[in-house]
Amino acid sequence: MNVKKFFIWALGLICTLSCLAQADEDAAATLTKVGDKVPEFSFEIEEGKTVSISDYKGKLVLINLFATWCPPCRHELPELQAKIWDKHGKNDKFAVLVFGREEDWDVVAPFKAEQKFTFPILPDPHRGVFSKFATQSIPRNILVDENGTIIYQSIGYSPKEFKKLVELINKKLER
Numbered sequence: 001m002n003v004k005k006f007f008i009w010a011l012g013l014i015c016t017l018s019c020l021a022q023a024d025e026d027a028a029a030t031l032t033k034v035g036d037k038v039p040e041f042s043f044e045i046e047e048g049k050t051v052s053i054s055d056y057k058g059k060l061v062l063i064n065l066f067a068t069w070c071p072p073c074r075h076e077l078p079e080l081q082a083k084i085w086d087k088h089g090k091n092d093k094f095a096v097l098v099f100g101r102e103e104d105w106d107v108v109a110p111f112k113a114e115q116k117f118t119f120p121i122l123p124d125p126h127r128g129v130f131s132k133f134a135t136q137s138i139p140r141n142i143l144v145d146e147n148g149t150i151i152y153q154s155i156g157y158s159p160k161e162f163k164k165l166v167e168l169i170n171k172k173l174e175r
Helices: 003-028 071-088 105-115 159-173
Strands: 042-046 049-052 060-066 094-101 121-124 140-144 150-155
Touching: 042 121, 060 071, 060 159, 071 094, 071 159, 094 105, 105 121, 140 159, 150 159
Parallel strands: 060 094, 094 121
Antiparallel strands: 042 049, 060 140, 140 150
16 A cells, blocks of 8 residues: 555544544433433523423424534524424424523523524523533434424534434424
């Protein structure tokens, strides 16, 4: 094997191992799995009004965990608006809950207005919600069925993975 081919092979191996290590790290940072009941948690649905995730039983619920400073999150949220919320936001059997990790109303409210999003963007200033699902890595999507069971999870943003989420939501809501 000549030197150039060896270096290309070695670089490919290093990249593969690095991706596998990141995937293992993301998996280790995930505290829930498909088939689990959604962990119980409460949150502010508007300033001063607290609700519980159990209040959403009977609905398909998309939980998105993000941060305003996160580039993949900022890429994903317009897709969520266009491909999920604009299509299903008025469906009373569906809810979208987007939580700003380590961010309060003073950050998420202006971000929502600036980006012209119409879905709920909610604060998670002390990682109270995030810590039910993971220890690190955003964005994350968790889809919870009408019975409170997690039926889908993803870490990070990729168009291919996001398309799977959209297709699953469409299938569940168009029956």
